[in-house]
Amino acid sequence: MSASGSDIILERMMSLHPKIIDLTLDRVWRLLAATGHPERALPPVVHVAGTNGKGSTLAMIRAGLEGAGQVCHAYTSPHLARFHERIRVAGDLIDEDALTALLDEALAKNGDEAITFFEITTVAALLAFARTKADWTLLEVGLGGRLDATNVVAAPRLCVITPIDFDHEQYLGDTIAKIAFEKAGILKSGSTCVVAAQHAEARDVIRAQAEKVGAPLVVQGQDFDSWEERGRLVYQDTRGLLDLPMPNLPGPHQIVNAGTALAALRALGQDDAACEAAVTRAFWPARMQRLRQGPLVEAAGQAELWLDGGHNPAAGRAIAAALARMPRTRTHLIVGMLNTKDVTGFLRPLAEIATDLHAVSIPGASATLPADETAAAGRAVGLPTTVAPSVLDAIADIVGRDPAARILICGSLYLAGDVLKTNG
Structure with a gap:
């Protein structure tokens, strides 16, 4: 099969910076300014960070919102088979013509300046989202959080931090506390953050950062919880109890992810029907x-x-x-x-x-x-x-x-x- 236009442009983008990963926001801010600051024109943003379960949790949040009849943009990474999987515009995977045009535009605006592949493609995704009407924008952090290219939204409607564990230690640090500090970098003043079950040291770091920036927390095990009971998923928070089918994403770890997604939906003001759709309609490939x-x-x-x-x-x-x-x-x-x-x-x-x-x-x-x-x-x-x-x-x-x-x-x-x- 011959290469598509987007494949050719993506290959060119890979050569723009000698490092595949180089965590800083300077290059992103420069390109966002050159493209008219699309990050300021997004539909309300849900920003998801963490080590494990980010994709599954985001998929459940999206399934819940779409099950309630709302329209979502979604940005996830990495892709599995085709790059287009990363960018979902108003519910649909971005089409080839639109992707090629956006990548061309981002490349032209960047000129010969150094920028990583993830940074320039993130800007392209934000351009797509800013120009298309939707109810929500769901952004998954690529790596870390504090210096990730997605961390450019001044006031997300909601932040979510899924379970934190060891991964990418060469970039994020060699202790849970150091990694948690990077993940907690997505917290913003006045933006509520739903926090999944965590190691104690990660939870302490998140709490400290939340207090520092003034971000309200909704914490699993304190403000909400989820568990399996008689083959059903039970979710409980300060608003009451939900008795739901087990998540259609298999594995006991999905009970934690489902609880986090349900807490996020409740924080966004969604009803019980959206919560049921979250656990019954979500699909996320290559997860059991x-x-x-x-x-x-x-x-x-x-x-x-x-x-x-x-x-x-x-x-x-x-x-x-x-x-x-x-x-x-x-x-x-x-x-x-x-x-x-x-x-x-x-x-x-x-x-x-x-x-x-x-x-x-x-x-x-x-x-x-x-x-x-x-x-x-x-x-x-x-x-x-x-x-x-x-x-x-x-x-x-x-x-x-x-x-x-x-x-x-x-x-x-x-x-x-x-x-x-x-x-x-």
Whole structure:
């Protein structure tokens, strides 16, 4: 398939700055000024930061708002199969012509100045949102919060911080408190922030920052909570109790995410129907997603094929907990990871529930961890491990020995994106 106009422009944008990640807001402010400050003309903003659950929580908030008949812009990252997934304008993924025009405009306004790929594409998304009528703008932080390119809205209608844990330590710091400081950088004076369940040190940092800037907090475990009871999701806050279906996004960690999304919807003044839509209509790919059709599913035959993009220790724990709740069967892992991740920390909780591991390298990812290094980490945590040339080869090897088992492909959103492309 030939490259589209947006693909060509995006490739040019990758060369505008020697560093893929360089956290500062100076370049963003410069380009926003050059494009007429679109961040000042957005529909009311919900800004979502955190380590784990940002995408799922935002998807539930969007499902709730749209279920109530409201129109949402949404900006998320990274994409899985196509860049267009990052920008949803008035409920729909941005189309090719509109994306190409916006990228061209941002590139022209930037000129020859240095700027990162994420920064310039964020400005393009804000231009799209400022020019199209909607009821809400949902912005997911790309990395951190304080210096993230999305952190340019002076007065969000609502901020949300999902659970904070270790990830991107080379950019955000090597303690939970340091990471929490970066995430809490999205807090703004007078803007309420819904805070999911946190480590005590993260909660303390968020509280201190909220007091410093004058941001009211709505905190899980204090102002609201959510739990499973008799196969239902129960949510409680100062307004009362909701008895809802379990989230259609699988895994016990989604109970926390659902509670956070419901608290956000209640803070936005939404009704019970919006809350039910949040848990029953949300869809977020590569988060314990069962693949049900496509070439890889056909190759798996009778085996269940699952996909998850989690890639840090907290995600490993969440995946293990989700697997533990499924009907018991032999579970084979196919894992590919980036060389910036804590591979051992991710695999350790999975070793307690998985049968074995097939290690792969991630196609097309320059920062992929070589499959033999992933295999070594698997053996170090006690998993019988094999190196496979590809995901398809790993599937074939597994079903040749265990045709009716469960197969979970995991370890990276980049690997998940390649799988979704391969699987059609």
